[in-house]
Amino acid sequence: MTTIPPFIWFFLGALAIIPLRGWARNAVLLLIPALGGMGLLGVAEGTVWQLTLMDYTLTPLRVDKLSLLFGYLFHLAAFIAFVFALHVRDTVQHVAGLFYAGSAIGAAFAGDLISLFIFWEIMAFSSAFLIFARRTERARAAGLRYLIIQVLSGVLLLAGALVYLQETGSLAFDYIGLTGIGGWLIFIAFGIKCAFPLLHNWLTDAYPEATPTGTVFLTAFTTKVAVYALARGFPGTELLVYIGVTMTCFPIFYAVIENDLRRVLSYSMINQIGFMVCGIGIGTQLAINGAVAHAFNDVLFKGLLMMSMGAVLYRTGRINGSDLGGLYKTMPITAGFCMVGAASISAFPLFSGFVSKSLVMVATLEEGYHWVWLGLLFASAGVFHHAGIKIPYFAFFGHDSGIRASEPPLNMLIAMGMAATICIFIGVYPFALYDLLPYPVTYFPFDGTHVIAQLQILFFSALAFVWLQKNSLYPPELRSVNLDVEWLYRGATPRAIHALVRWGGPVDSGIRGFVHRQAMRLVGLCHRVYGPRSAVAGTYSSGLMVLWVAALLGVYLIFYLK
Amino acid sequence: MRRLLETMQTSLKQSIPANGTPPLSSEGTEKKHLFDNPANVTRLLRIFFAICLGLVGVEFFFHRHVVHAWENLWGFYALYGFVACVALVLIATQMRKVLMRDEDYYEK
Numbered sequence: 287m288t289t290i291p292p293f294i295w296f297f298l299g300a301l302a303i304i305p306l307r308g309w310a311r312n313a314v315l316l317l318i319p320a321l322g323g324m325g326l327l328g329v330a331e332g333t334v335w336q337l338t339l340m341d342y343t344l345t346p347l348r349v350d351k352l353s354l355l356f357g358y359l360f361h362l363a364a365f366i367a368f369v370f371a372l373h374v375r376d377t378v379q380h381v382a383g384l385f386y387a388g389s390a391i392g393a394a395f396a397g398d399l400i401s402l403f404i405f406w407e408i409m410a411f412s413s414a415f416l417i418f419a420r421r422t423e424r425a426r427a428a429g430l431r432y433l434i435i436q437v438l439s440g441v442l443l444l445a446g447a448l449v450y451l452q453e454t455g456s457l458a459f460d461y462i463g464l465t466g467i468g469g470w471l472i473f474i475a476f477g478i479k480c481a482f483p484l485l486h487n488w489l490t491d492a493y494p495e496a497t498p499t500g501t502v503f504l505t506a507f508t509t510k511v512a513v514y515a516l517a518r519g520f521p522g523t524e525l526l527v528y529i530g531v532t533m534t535c536f537p538i539f540y541a542v543i544e545n546d547l548r549r550v551l552s553y554s555m556i557n558q559i560g561f562m563v564c565g566i567g568i569g570t571q572l573a574i575n576g577a578v579a580h581a582f583n584d585v586l587f588k589g590l591l592m593m594s595m596g597a598v599l600y601r602t603g604r605i606n607g608s609d610l611g612g613l614y615k616t617m618p619i620t621a622g623f624c625m626v627g628a629a630s631i632s633a634f635p636l637f638s639g640f641v642s643k644s645l646v647m648v649a650t651l652e653e654g655y656h657w658v659w660l661g662l663l664f665a666s667a668g669v670f671h672h673a674g675i676k677i678p679y680f681a682f683f684g685h686d687s688g689i690r691a692s693e694p695p696l697n698m699l700i701a702m703g704m705a706a707t708i709c710i711f712i713g714v715y716p717f718a719l720y721d722l723l724p725y726p727v728t729y730f731p732f733d734g735t736h737v738i739a740q741l742q743i744l745f746f747s748a749l750a751f752v753w754l755q756k757n758s759l760y761p762p763e764l765r766s767v768n769l770d771v772e773w774l775y776r777g778a779t780p781r782a783i784h785a786l787v788r789w790g791g792p793v794d795s796g797i798r799g800f801v802h803r804q805a806m807r808l809v810g811l812c813h814r815v816y817g818p819r820s821a822v823a824g825t826y827s828s829g830l831m832v833l834w835v836a837a838l839l840g841v842y843l844i845f846y847l848k
Numbered sequence: 849m850r851r852l853l854e855t856m857q858t859s860l861k862q863s864i865p866a867n868g869t870p871p872l873s874s875e876g877t878e879k880k881h882l883f884d885n886p887a888n889v890t891r892l893l894r895i896f897f898a899i900c901l902g903l904v905g906v907e908f909f910f911h912r913h914v915v916h917a918w919e920n921l922w923g924f925y926a927l928y929g930f931v932a933c934v935a936l937v938l939i940a941t942q943m944r945k946v947l948m949r950d951e952d953y954y955e956k
Contacts, residue, residue, distance in 0.1 A: 424955075538936060539936065539939060539940045539943055540940075542936060542937055542940035543940045543941070543943060543944050543947075543948070614881070614882075614883075615881040651915045651916060652915075656916060659916070660918075663928060663932070664928075664932045664936075667928070667929045667932040667933050667936075668932065668933065668936050671933050671936060671937070683883065734910060734912075735912040735913050738903065738906060738907075738910065738912060738925075739912060739919075739925040740925075741903055742903050742904070742923070742925035742926040742929060743925045743926070743928065743929035744929065745896075745899055745900050745903055745926070745929075746900065746903075746925075746926040746927070746929035746930040746933075747929045747930070747932070747933045748896070749896075749897075749900050749930055750929070750930045750932075750933035750934045750937070751933065752893065752896070753934070754933075754934065754937050759937065759938070759941075760937060761937065761940065761941045761944060764944075764948070765951045766944075766948045766949065766950065766951055767948075767949045767950065767951055767952075767953045767954065768943075768944070768947045768948055768949070769946075769947045769948075769949060770947075776954045777953070777954060
């Protein structure tokens with residue numbers, strides 16, 4: 287029996303829900319990821335589905351341990367995200383959500399670069415609608431910027447794939463490496479989607495502008511597909527170690543001073559992806575295992591944090607740290623879930639982040655990247671600081687804003703509850719996740735040294751927070767924007783164009799006036815020389831012409847007779 | 849401004865619980881919550897400080913196995929966590945002087 291690629295169910299479902307309403311639509315939204323995920327359990331490793339198109343063999347379905355792990359993850363994430371979004375009565379968001387989840391799953395199973403490109407682009411377009419669906423002017427502008435950058439990544443991927451085909455004669459999506467131009471183009475395409483430093487601002491720009499439920503989808507798929515693609519195409523590329531450690535360190539500074547709590551989480555996301563990128567760069571079995579395990583956990587705990595902030599935004603209409611505070615009084619359950627997510631991302635023992643991040647940390651030390659290890663350790667402390675403490679503290683505790691918002695709808699609570707349960711389950715029993723990893727795991731996370739070291743880091747980071755708060759050294763939440771690389775295209779370029787118009791206008795009209803005057807003089811000259819009344823173009827009477835012809839003939843006759 | 853007022857109104861409407869109590873806290877009528885009592889905050893902080901002490905103290909009895917020489921330092925992770933976070937916050941605060949702009953900077 288041929289296996290039907292799982293993404294097809296999502297695409298068909300996206301079309302099917304358009305006419306449906308109410309419980310029928312909700313049933314389809316939940317059944318597709320649920321049944322798809324269960325169907326995936328029966329798919330054997332090594333299953334391949336190929337088709338031939340114009341002499342090229344495309345492989346839209348290639349199943350191995352790595353793609354299966356991401357397949358399970360994306361089905362799980364889609365299910366939780368749809369539960370979270372079940373109360374939404376917006377066809378655009380649901381259709382976009384299904385296309386987006388389906389194309390992410392398609393990308394995870396793509397066996398060749400052309401199939402990957404196609405899913406890459408469907409992801410870009412469908413996800414943009416989750417931003418547009420906020421229906422504000424800011425969201426529209428941010429969505430357009432997001433779309434342009436995502437499409438640019440797709441174009442680079444396609445160009446890279448074609449050059450790679452030229453160089454190697456193969457389109458297979460396996461190890462690529464940085465040996466040729468094709469490899470570099472593909473690397474940059476992945477890097478954009480992975481939010482490499484300097485290429486990262488699309489994420490912090492667009493994710494906080496999406497709808498409360500849309501951000502949960504965005505968090506799960508785009509960057510994790512990029513991590514998967516890097517893990518498949520560029521494992522052991524040393525450059526990634528340094529890119530990764532940069533990604534873990536610089537965003538936490540922004541996260542500390544950022545006011546929009548969903549933007550804090552977006553910076554924190556880059557920081558978490560940094561750990562994965564670093565692991566991929568180290569490239570040992572332990573490190574790759576750590577990278578993909580951390581990707582798995584990150585989808586769940588970052589999704590959980592985004593859901594709790596989405597619930598706050600949905601109920602209060604506000605998301606800035608400066609406007610919030612004291613919500614634990616009326617939203618205790620949401621606050622509890624948020625703290626589970628915070629504990630997981632901070633890698634508290636018995637929460638999910640602890641069992642995956644440590645794989646990368648240990649691999650870094652084992653391979654002798656000591657400075658990188660120190661950087662990752664700094665970032666680990668920083669994560670706890672901004673995601674672990676700042677998010678729950680400023681939203682749910684801290685200064686009482688006086689807002690008394692009620693708990694979000696039941697479906698939102700159930701979705702958060704599911705994610706929180708999985709975070710704790712993996713944290714307590716990590717071997718369930720370890721069994722799914724591409725390589726066998728011999729690492730045991732709960733040894734005394736590791737637990738004590740991690741607890742010391744976390745508690746003394748918290749102590750730093752308490753000390754800074756008590757001494758009023760902690761930067762207050764302020765209504766503000768912090769300049770980042772995006773300033774180049776959001777600030778500098780528009781300003782340069784305005785300046786160009788303002789200063790260039792007079793110069794331009796001067797030059798054009800001069801050219802125009804010269805052209806008019808030339809036209810006048812031509813008119814005088816060649817115009818209807820000029821000697822050249824004037825008309826003459828036929829009598830005169832006959833006289834001239836006769837004269838010429840006469841002259842000719844004289845020469846001839848001689 | 850008008851949009852802001854509208855969102856505030858809707859959020860106020862949304863946040864009214866089913867039993868009809870007003871959404872904004874009014875002194876005296878609202879029940880006391882856990883951290884409204886400063887004694888509870890102090891209690892929580894005391895427990896927290898005790899755990900911090902305990903975590904460093906445990907190194908007297910328990911020897912961490914070390915991979916890197918820096919780890920030999922007594923209380924290395926505790927010290928590193930504290931210093932890293934203080935540095936992080938102080939540097940980030942300085943960054944504000946250079947990077948911070950008005951909220952509508954890009955819309956202007």
